[in-house]
Amino acid sequence: MRILSLLRILSRLALRDLWLRKIKTLGMGGILAMGTFLIVFGLSLLEDIEGTMKNGIIQSVAGHLQLYSKNAKDSLALFGGGFMGREDLAEIPDYSKILPSLLDHPNVAKVIPMGFEMALLGRGNESDELFDSLREALTSGDTEEIRSREEQVKFHLNFLSKEFEQGKKITADQKLLAQQTSWIAEAASDRFWLDIRLGPENKMQFLETKIAPLSGEKSPVYLRYLGTDPQLFQNAFSKFKIVSGEMIPEGKRGMLLASRFREDFLKILPARKFDMIYRKKIETGLSIATDAELKRIQRELALQHRPILTHLDFYETERLRGELVGYLEERKEHPGGSSDSLEDLLKRFLVVDDSNFLSRYNWFYEHIAPLVRLYEISPGQTIVLRSYTKSGYVKNVPVKVYGTYSFEGLERSDIAGQFNITDLVTFRELYGLMTEEALQELTDIRKTVNTQEIAKENIEAALFEGEPVVSHEPDAFSSSTFVDPQITAAKGLAEDYRPEALRQGLIINTAIFLRDESKLVDTQKELEKRISDLVPVNVIDWKKASGIVGQFIEIIRYVLLFGVSVILLVALIIINNSMIVATFERTQEIGTMRAFGAQKGFIAGLFLIEAFLLSLFASGVGTLAAWGATVWLKSVGIPAVHDVLVFLFSGSRLFPNVNETYMIAGPLIVVVLASISALYPALLAASIPPALAMQENE
Amino acid sequence: MSVCLQNVTKTYPLGDSEVHALKGIDLTIEAGEFVTVAGPSGCGKTTLLNLIGCMDVPSSGLVKIDDRDISSLSDRELTRLRRENLGFIFQSFNLIPVLSCEQNVEFPLLLKGKLSAKERMRRVHELLEKVGLNEQSKQRANALSGGQRQRVAVARALVTHPRIVLADEPTANLDSENGQKIISLMRDINENGKTTFIFSSHDPSIIALARRVIRLKDGLIASQT
Numbered sequence: 001m002r003i004l005s006l007l008r009i010l011s012r013l014a015l016r017d018l019w020l021r022k023i024k025t026l027g028m029g030g031i032l033a034m035g036t037f038l039i040v041f042g043l044s045l046l047e048d049i050e051g052t053m054k055n056g057i058i059q060s061v062a063g064h065l066q067l068y069s070k071n072a073k074d075s076l077a078l079f080g081g082g083f084m085g086r087e088d089l090a091e092i093p094d095y096s097k098i099l100p101s102l103l104d105h106p107n108v109a110k111v112i113p114m115g116f117e118m119a120l121l122g123r124g125n126e127s128d129e130l131f132d133s134l135r136e137a138l139t140s141g142d143t144e145e146i147r148s149r150e151e152q153v154k155f156h157l158n159f160l161s162k163e164f165e166q167g168k169k170i171t172a173d174q175k176l177l178a179q180q181t182s183w184i185a186e187a188a189s190d191r192f193w194l195d196i197r198l199g200p201e202n203k204m205q206f207l208e209t210k211i212a213p214l215s216g217e218k219s220p221v222y223l224r225y226l227g228t229d230p231q232l233f234q235n236a237f238s239k240f241k242i243v244s245g246e247m248i249p250e251g252k253r254g255m256l257l258a259s260r261f262r263e264d265f266l267k268i269l270p271a272r273k274f275d276m277i278y279r280k281k282i283e284t285g286l287s288i289a290t291d292a293e294l295k296r297i298q299r300e301l302a303l304q305h306r307p308i309l310t311h312l313d314f315y316e317t318e319r320l321r322g323e324l325v326g327y328l329e330e331r332k333e334h335p336g337g338s339s340d341s342l343e344d345l346l347k348r349f350l351v352v353d354d355s356n357f358l359s360r361y362n363w364f365y366e367h368i369a370p371l372v373r374l375y376e377i378s379p380g381q382t383i384v385l386r387s388y389t390k391s392g393y394v395k396n397v398p399v400k401v402y403g404t405y406s407f408e409g410l411e412r413s414d415i416a417g418q419f420n421i422t423d424l425v426t427f428r429e430l431y432g433l434m435t436e437e438a439l440q441e442l443t444d445i446r447k448t449v450n451t452q453e454i455a456k457e458n459i460e461a462a463l464f465e466g467e468p469v470v471s472h473e474p475d476a477f478s479s480s481t482f483v484d485p486q487i488t489a490a491k492g493l494a495e496d497y498r499p500e501a502l503r504q505g506l507i508i509n510t511a512i513f514l515r516d517e518s519k520l521v522d523t524q525k526e527l528e529k530r531i532s533d534l535v536p537v538n539v540i541d542w543k544k545a546s547g548i549v550g551q552f553i554e555i556i557r558y559v560l561l562f563g564v565s566v567i568l569l570v571a572l573i574i575i576n577n578s579m580i581v582a583t584f585e586r587t588q589e590i591g592t593m594r595a596f597g598a599q600k601g602f603i604a605g606l607f608l609i610e611a612f613l614l615s616l617f618a619s620g621v622g623t624l625a626a627w628g629a630t631v632w633l634k635s636v637g638i639p640a641v642h643d644v645l646v647f648l649f650s651g652s653r654l655f656p657n658v659n660e661t662y663m664i665a666g667p668l669i670v671v672v673l674a675s676i677s678a679l680y681p682a683l684l685a686a687s688i689p690p691a692l693a694m695q696e697n698e
Numbered sequence: 699m700s701v702c703l704q705n706v707t708k709t710y711p712l713g714d715s716e717v718h719a720l721k722g723i724d725l726t727i728e729a730g731e732f733v734t735v736a737g738p739s740g741c742g743k744t745t746l747l748n749l750i751g752c753m754d755v756p757s758s759g760l761v762k763i764d765d766r767d768i769s770s771l772s773d774r775e776l777t778r779l780r781r782e783n784l785g786f787i788f789q790s791f792n793l794i795p796v797l798s799c800e801q802n803v804e805f806p807l808l809l810k811g812k813l814s815a816k817e818r819m820r821r822v823h824e825l826l827e828k829v830g831l832n833e834q835s836k837q838r839a840n841a842l843s844g845g846q847r848q849r850v851a852v853a854r855a856l857v858t859h860p861r862i863v864l865a866d867e868p869t870a871n872l873d874s875e876n877g878q879k880i881i882s883l884m885r886d887i888n889e890n891g892k893t894t895f896i897f898s899s900h901d902p903s904i905i906a907l908a909r910r911v912i913r914l915k916d917g918l919i920a921s922q923t
């Protein structure tokens with residue numbers, strides 16, 4: 001009872017003191033409230049992000065655990081270790097040796113074999129595509145089609161000659177230039193087109209060897225791919241979904257392009273620029289007028305008439321010109337020169353600003369996109385991947401693209417959306433390391449062909465391809481690398497494979513799904529031990545396996561904790577200091593209380609309660625603010641304004657949850673710390689002798 | 699409750715040297731007396747009152763309250779002794795500025811505990827009535843005039859019904875009219891009850907109001923009546 005009434009008077013005194021020193025109270029309280037807000041809001045937000053990111057990582061490619069060889073020089077980083085993404089990981093020579101042992105573990109639900117690598121994607125150039133379709137038309141004999149292609153090629157030649165006109169002024173080798181100009185003139189002549197209808201082969205070769213190289217080469221694209229068991233992959237990873245085309249059929253070699261990769265690297269440039277502006281302007285809400293990055297993209301878009309023009313034939317050009325005049329006139333952006341060329345009109349059309357962007361964007365996709373080949377590669381097409389194998393050879397492997405895919409919620413993420421999926425058989429082909437199996441096969445070939453003279457260096461050449469694969473020319477991409485299926489057959493690489501191939505042979509790593517995630521740490525250790533008896537392996541959890549991004553959240557957490565610590569430290573120092581000052585200011589008051597019989601504990605309690613109440617109110621306010629902010633953000637969502645955020649949020653918006661643990665822990669920590677910092681001033685005050693009440697401070 | 703001092707000295711350290719504030723005091727004050735400690739500034743009045751008020755212990759000699767030697771008591775015990783038996787009035791009133799008059803007067807009662815809120819309020823108002831400040835009871839202490847404040851301080855000193863009230867120059871910060879009023883108020887209370895009053899002063903007109911005068915000079919008793 002006495003304690004209670006003492007506490008009552010203590011808090012009354014403390015409250016009155018706090019009230020009397022309003023400015024000081026507000027200052028200290030403000031800092032404490034801010035610290036609490038940061039703890040409660042920041043940490044719970046981080047936990048939410050960690051949750052969504054974790055789900056994104058596990059359900060897209062990592063699984064709960066990842067297993068890879070202990071001989072690896074680098075550690076596994078599924079979303080890139082940061083640089084070029086080509087880690088030096090050792091191979092696990094025979095998957096069939098470890099698979100039964102893995103599946104035997106009671107907590108293992110699914111095992112998905114994997115291997116990551118990079119290859120170059122052959123792309124050809126604009127002329128190649130044109131001449132390919134011309135060749136097709138000539139073979140078919142369809143006169144309409146041939147006529148249309150002729151127009152297209154002539155249109156292209158017209159471009160080339162214009163380019164060469166300009167080139168004249170800057171090129172040093174005037175003789176070569178003159179010769180090339182004459183080739184273009186020849187190809188554009190009526191005589192040439194008469195002849196090509198009579199005897200195509202000769203003239204086609206002229207186009208392909210003399211004219212095609214003039215268009216210049218597109219820069220090669222690196223393609224990161226994951227070799228796996230496609231069917232198993234599809235079943236195991238819930239975020240995986242086909243976007244266009246179809247799934248790689250069972251037992252067929254094939255590839256699924258990452259939708260994001262296709263958008264970013266294989267889409268026609270003007271469309272890509274339109275998309276980039278759309279994302280930044282419409283989805284993120286930036287403005288072209290003020291955002292420097294947007295402005296730069298806008299300027300680039302303005303120069304993109306050329307890729308559109310090359311895709312159009314004569315008739316399409318005329319039609320589009322008419323439509324574009326109509327569009328621009330309607331919006332009073334066309335000064336009226338009806339004789340303007342399509343090039344001039346497009347140049348005007350592609351200059352966008354904040355007010356006309358959406359209209360231009362929609363018109364582009366409605367009227368222009370259908371006329372051009374929007375993507376360089378589409379489902380159904382066969383591409384050639386060029387890899388530098390582990391044994392040092394260059395190897396070209398054709399593979400059919402069946403479709404495109406993405407990970408649900410991570411569609412826009414650069415980090416998760418950039419690897420393409422293929423089967424393990426194609427992967428091994430590109431990886432190109434001799435397996436025992438392959439060596440055995442080679443011995444068999446030797447017997448049948450009866451050639452003892454196959455030199456060791458040529459083993460691969462003999463085994464995999466009908467022609468030498470060792471490439472010494474530096475300009476390896478000078479010729480068209482889009483290959484028709486016949487070439488595939490000629491190289492003796494079957495489109496089909498036996499399903500067993502996916503359960504044996506070389507792999508790099510496996511994803512492992514667990515039945516009970518709570519036993520992750522134990523299972524991780526057990527599996528590592530169990531498998532290492534067969535092959536030395538590392539087993540790591542999803543966070544570690546994800547590479548830098550997995551650690552990213554830890555980094556943010558440390559930064560946040562550091563920030564909170566600094567704020568709290570400042571707050572505590574201020575509390576400590578101002579209370580010490582207060583003990584001096586209040587000496588007489590304290591002495592008086594002591595004279596009237598207040599014990600030392602009472603005086604100490606007065607100061608402690610003051611700090612306690614102040615921090616309680618302040619942290620209450622901070623917690624309330626954090627709660628309010630969270631509830632509000634839960635209803636509207638936090639937009640992922642950056643690609644990294646898309647990955648972290650596992651979607652384009654994050655809907656944070658109220659986290660009760662932090663709502664209790666946050667204020668508790670602040671109150672305890674504030675009380676601790678009041679401890680010294682409290683003891684100092686308690687040691688003031690009662691006689692000081694009598695002393696006059698003149 | 700009697701106070702007895704035997705050969706009391708008090709020495710304060712002052713830098714490297716010492717100040718001998720009291721040099722050997724022998725003094726007895728019986729219950730119910732109305733005593734003033736007189737003398738010029740620096741003669742040791744405050745020091746003497748501090749010792750009698752159990753706020754400090756002597757350097758040598760004995761200070762006995764009801765035959766109890768205060769030097770043998772701990773800080774806790776001294777504090778309790780003050781709380782139960784003593785009341786204080788200070789030169790600069792020393793009211794707690796954040797509290798109202800009522801709460802200031804109530805404060806010693808709260809420290810003492812034991813009483814119910816109702817009983818506390820009854821006593822508080824009884825005393826505020828006595829000092830003529832019932833009307834200002836809700837006002838913040840630092841909103842009052844000097845004379846009013848000192849009257850609140852008198853009420854506070856008396857609210858626990860102490861046996862001895864110590865007042866160190868209670869009139870020093872008041873004009874002579876208010877000073878006189880405070881002393882007569884104290885004297886009234888002394889005459890109507892058993893409370894001992896010991897106050898110090900260097901003002902002759904105030905000293906004249908005391909029944910017994912102890913004159914100090916340089917830490918020694920020069921004369922007493």
Ligand SMILES: Nc1ncnc2c1ncn2[C@@H]1O[C@H](COP(=O)(O)OP(=O)(O)O)[C@@H](O)[C@H]1O
Pocket residue numbers: 710711712717718719737738739740741742743744745746
């Ligand atoms: N805490 C102290 N420390 C040092 N000297 C003190 C202290 N208190 C009082 N003194 C000295 O002791 C002497 C007596 O002081 P005090 O009792 O306050 O006299 P008075 O109240 O009569 O003016 C003075 O010389 C004073 O300077």
Ligand SMILES: [Mg+2]
Pocket residue numbers: 740743744745866867
């Ligand atoms: Mg004095």
